[in-house]
Amino acid sequence: MPEIPVLVAGGAGYIGSHTCLALAQAGFRPIVYDNLSNGHREFSKWGPLVEGDIRDRARLDEVLNHYKPVAILHFAALIEVGESVRDPVAFYENNVVGSLSLLSAAQAAHVRAIVFSSTCATYGLPEMIPMSENHPQAPINPYGRTKWVIEQALRDYDSYTELRHVTLRYFNAAGADFEARIGEWHTPETHAIPLAIETALGRRETFQVFGTDYDTRDGTCVRDYVHVLDLADAHVRALQYLLDGGASRSINLGTGTGTTVNELLRTIATASGRPFPIVERERRPGDSPVLVANNEMAREVLGWTPRYSLEDITRSAWQWHTSSNLLG
Numbered sequence: 001m002p003e004i005p006v007l008v009a010g011g012a013g014y015i016g017s018h019t020c021l022a023l024a025q026a027g028f029r030p031i032v033y034d035n036l037s038n039g040h041r042e043f044s045k046w047g048p049l050v051e052g053d054i055r056d057r058a059r060l061d062e063v064l065n066h067y068k069p070v071a072i073l074h075f076a077a078l079i080e081v082g083e084s085v086r087d088p089v090a091f092y093e094n095n096v097v098g099s100l101s102l103l104s105a106a107q108a109a110h111v112r113a114i115v116f117s118s119t120c121a122t123y124g125l126p127e128m129i130p131m132s133e134n135h136p137q138a139p140i141n142p143y144g145r146t147k148w149v150i151e152q153a154l155r156d157y158d159s160y161t162e163l164r165h166v167t168l169r170y171f172n173a174a175g176a177d178f179e180a181r182i183g184e185w186h187t188p189e190t191h192a193i194p195l196a197i198e199t200a201l202g203r204r205e206t207f208q209v210f211g212t213d214y215d216t217r218d219g220t221c222v223r224d225y226v227h228v229l230d231l232a233d234a235h236v237r238a239l240q241y242l243l244d245g246g247a248s249r250s251i252n253l254g255t256g257t258g259t260t261v262n263e264l265l266r267t268i269a270t271a272s273g274r275p276f277p278i279v280e281r282e283r284r285p286g287d288s289p290v291l292v293a294n295n296e297m298a299r300e301v302l303g304w305t306p307r308y309s310l311e312d313i314t315r316s317a318w319q320w321h322t323s324s325n326l327l328g
């Protein structure tokens with residue numbers, strides 16, 4: 001049977017590349033469209049790589065016309081919250097202007113389905129835990145607001161055009177392909193697991209814990225870590241749901257289980273077999289004490305269940321960091 005073409009904007013990045021692997025396994029042909037600003041040519045292994053920017057409408061038209069994808073998975077974005085505070089203009093330009101260009105190209109090419117990467121950062125500070133999809137959305141930084149703006153645009157496209165969407169709001173993506181062909185590789189790295197692993201490997205001097213006096217079980221922040229391959233699986237399900245005629249929806253992707261920073265560090269020390277130096281710092285402004293997903297909708301609508309544990313996450317991440325010859 002011929003593979004079904006889908007366009008994966010940002011498919012050379014961390015979550016996009018793992019989703020391309022899952023798409024190929026499910027019989028789709030992922031066409032990666034990426035400007036390689038933060039992605040890696042080496043991560044595009046399961047279909048063609050087209051170098052291009054989502055702000056380049058002419059290039060998008062050309063690619064959509066050539067490959068005729070049945071759907072778009074849209075990962076392309078700047079993602080670092082701190083950078084969004086320092087340079088919000090770049091985030092609006094890339095994440096908002098770029099996404100609107102992609103939506104309008106999709107509309108012109110009669111693409112009827114899009115899966116959009118959103119984030120729990122669109123909720124802002126939690127009013128209730130776990131957070132369900134109808135938690136109020138009040139993002140507290142430009143990164144979260146750029147994602148929220150595109151969620152609103154998608155709703156209007158749903159009301160007034162034929163484009164249907166699933167917006168997936170991820171909690172903390174983590175872990176790697178178990179064969180270590182691809183993994184988490186951000187520059188600069190700001191995510192806790194790779195930072196802790198780099199510290200255990202002696203590539204960083206210390207791991208900094210920001211805030212030890214939160215009202216949580218050990219005083220450190222609680223986050224919901226979900227394996228990147230579970231996210232990838234949810235994307236394939238969301239795509240299939242839309243191709244089967246499903247209505248537009250926003251869906252949380254998290255395990256529903258919270259892990260404190262201290263618990264995470266213990267798991268990493270076990271996976272690595274190496275205790276590593278930790279420094280306690282003041283709380284960072286804007287950090288929520290607890291972010292945990294209510295994932296009932298993903299279970300009901302997509303039939304999705306996270307398969308991998310925190311130990312699977314840290315083990316696969318450790319394997320990626322220690323065995324890949326791509327990382328310096």
Ligand SMILES: NC(=O)c1ccc[n+]([C@@H]2O[C@H](COP(=O)([O-])OP(=O)(O)OC[C@H]3O[C@@H](n4cnc5c(N)ncnc54)[C@H](O)[C@@H]3O)[C@@H](O)[C@H]2O)c1
Pocket residue numbers: 009010011012013014015016033034035036037038039040052053054055074075076077078079094098117118119120169170171172173174185186
């Ligand atoms: N990593 C997480 O924990 C997390 C959590 C919530 C949401 N998200 C969202 O998931 C998506 C993927 O995140 P990631 O961690 O894989 O990030 P990533 O930086 O690894 O991947 C993003 C990819 O998009 C590409 N890109 C950026 N701007 C582009 C543009 N203008 N045109 C074409 N390509 C462009 C980059 O080169 C990169 O390959 C992002 O939209 C992010 O906001 C990530």
